[in-house]
Amino acid sequence: MSSHPIFRYYTASTLDGYLADPDDSLDWLLTQPIDEGGAMNYTEFIADIGAMVMGWTTYRWLLENEVSDGKPWPYDIPCFVFTHREITPIADTISVVTGDPGSKRDALVAAAGGKDIWIVGGGDLAAQFADARMLDEIVVSFAPVTLGEGRPLFPRRYDLELVDTARNRAFVCARYAVVGPRPRVAS
Template identity: 50%
Template sequence: MTRAIYYTASTLNGFLADEHDSLSWLLSIPQEGATADIAAFTARVGVLVEGSSTYEWVLREEDLLAHPERWQAFYGDRPTFVFTSRTLPRVPGADIRFVRGSAADHWQDIVGAAQNRDIWIVGGGDLAGQFADAGLLDEIVVTFAPATLSSGKPLLPRDLDHSRLELVGARQAGPFAELTYRVNRSPDPQLQDDPQE
């Protein structure tokens, strides 16, 4: 069964990136022992979903327009849906599908592209929240880092209480703490319609 999984890293106080969309706080932390399970996770993934800010960060960080082969090293041949209201550059040779509208609008296409494998919601937090709003999010896996930020992009800007979230896993991964929550798919009665992040 295809599951939609929001798998991400966060500061201890719940930020994905700083106010300038930088992940320097994360990249400065020694990663030894922290990424052992990423290969096992990505092996189950059939499609990736991300917002425009996440996509633009990857473009900049990996200099993908000059080095499109770097896309393959991380994303592989998997289709990637990028939710955006703007025209963005496409990485040559990559299966990138720019879409507008809500998560629900494109759900069937995303599931079809996953080919019975999992959907990785890479980020940002608001896009993951829109999947939760629509009752389409199955799991949240957060690797909390030994770092805090005074401000930035929130992990998941939604009100989800214990009736929607069940802790099903907790482990240490090097200097990080990884928590896994199963999400009750009951949607929020007020859906969010602006999926750009």
Template identity: 60%
Template sequence: MTRYRYYTATTLDGFLADEHDSLDWLLSQPTGEDSILPYETFLADIGAIVAGRTTYQWVREHEGTVEGAWVFTQPTFLFTHRGLGEVPDGITAVSGDPADHRAALEAAADGKDVWIVGGGDLAAQFARAGMLDEVFVSIAPVTLGAGKPLLGGRVDLELLEHGINGALLEARYKVVGERA
């Protein structure tokens, strides 16, 4: 059964990125080999990826192995309200409620999980649609005071597991549901 998973990192005060969409706070954090859910293990279970426009553009600009390349090989659904022009093969631009795209997401995942790469508002939309099963978050010992929130909504979570990876506190949560 396909699960919808939000695997991300946040500052101690709950921001994914600063007000200029920078992740420099995360890239400067020391990590170790003791993750409770190593990235490679997580990624092996992912059959499809969901990203918002800002996350998509940041990854292409900063993480691509070829300038401007998308780093993931899994089918990717780009949720956007603004046009992007031409998008590379393997990426499908969509808009609207996540539930409208559930069948396509699960078909693309082909029995594996869907990773909601970001951002926090998009993850909250999936939670409101009943399509967010798990949140895995690495919490960095940094505060920003402002920026893009971890999860743009009211969601109840149940702690399943926690650990330490270098300077990061890790926590894996089951999504209980939207908080009334």
């Protein structure tokens, strides 16, 4: 752990760059074979995470799919939900926040306790963190599926540097350093 946490966007995507279909379904992801102990796996990733952030759509998906039927909130680390909606957190570890990521930097770093910060999603929230210069790394597991439409992986023009690649059963996994915004070239 460093004194400066790494802001990481760790996610999965379809080959054509979508996180979810237009109805926010992840059925394309949940049917793919993966080795839980394989390359770029979640268990190793989450061990370095001290706090997490997500947008409303991701939070709602978790409520509907992971916390339904009386199951508890699956995370014990601080979680910040960025939204303009009035919501009541379902766990003591959840904070509902508004505003741009830059205005929450100090609170996120403090909550992470010297560990890294996971931008769970969605793609637009991750891009807002990048715009605030608060996204250091993108780790994506690409599934052998195309959707043609849906929630985009990262809806901004950015240059990335490929740092590492691996295969985890059906997934091609890639780790990128965020270089910065990609300028528009006049035609």
